[in-house]
Amino acid sequence: MPTVNWIDRYLTGLIAERGLSANTVEGYRRDLAKLRAFLKTEGREDPASLARADIPRLLGFLHGQGLAAPSVARGIAACRGFYRFLLNEGVIRHDPFLNVTVRKSSLRLPKALSFAEVQRILDAPSRRETGHGRHPEALRDDAMLEALYATGLRVSELIKLDLEAINAAVGFLRATGKGSKQRVVPIGAVALRKLRRYLEGGRPLLLKTRTSNRLFVTRAGRGMTRQGFWKILRRYALATGIRRPISPHMLRHSFATHLLERGADLRVVQTLLGHANISTTQIYTHVEKERLKQLHKRHHPRG
Secondary structure, three states: OOHHHHHHHHHHHHHHHHOOOHHHHHHHHHHHHHHHHHHHHOOOOOHHHOOHHHHHHHHHHHHHOOOOHHHHHHHHHHHHHHHHHHHHOOOOOOOOOOOOOOOOOOOOOOOOOOHHHHHHHHHHHHHOEEOOEEOHHHHHHHHHHHHHHHHOOOHHHHHOOEHHHEEOOOOEEEEEOHHHOEEEEEOOHHHHHHHHHHHHHOHHHHHOOOOOOEOOEOOOOOEOOHHHHHHHHHHHHHHOOOOOOOOHHHHHHHHHHHHHHOOOOHHHHHHHHOOOOHHHHHHHHHHHHHHHHHHHHHHOOOO
């Protein structure tokens, strides 16, 4: 069977059996497309033809694509999962990726906005008014931006929130993360207040006579998309004078960084972010180390 057909079967299984999100599976598809491209350069189509001796050339091919070390490591991880699947299916007798590991040569620290920059972005929608008061889209943007920074959700989690996900009475929301895992996250008083304003004065005007279960909707009556929110965030960032590239993930990083800077425990931040493994959250340990250094300097008699 051609490589593409096995890849499709593997990715379908990831969705059906492991409940991975469409975005995660699409990432696997892009990584495995590079495997297909490598096999093509070798004049091959069948994934079963890949041998252990081919792995160094595959690594060279990936590096030759201009990929950074973390991207190469992620690509090999995708291949490792794919070939485990082929082994279980009886397509191959030996796994060429068994015990193959690729070290990430460098761990990039998350990019975080300063609290002042976040404050400027969060305040920006409130300046968008019409002769009849706050624009309904401004009320939505205000609620979305505040909710993202208040909860540290992934943008994919934010746009998929439905009306039942918000428990305004106790100030929590229910997010559905990777692998369809759910977690409960506190919203915060400011975000909750902005959400109420949007639900009362913004969302009905955007929907008009239409109905939708999505919390955040567009003027077309459909749920907000990742790309749509990205454009909204960039527009407000530019309006406040922030010229460097900005993404929704930076607000998530800022959420975690600012919590740790103010004394939050790493395990608590792990829970709030929805990280399955503490090692993922440990990328923020540089924040804790800096905070401990400042505490030592401030309180130690010879600091």
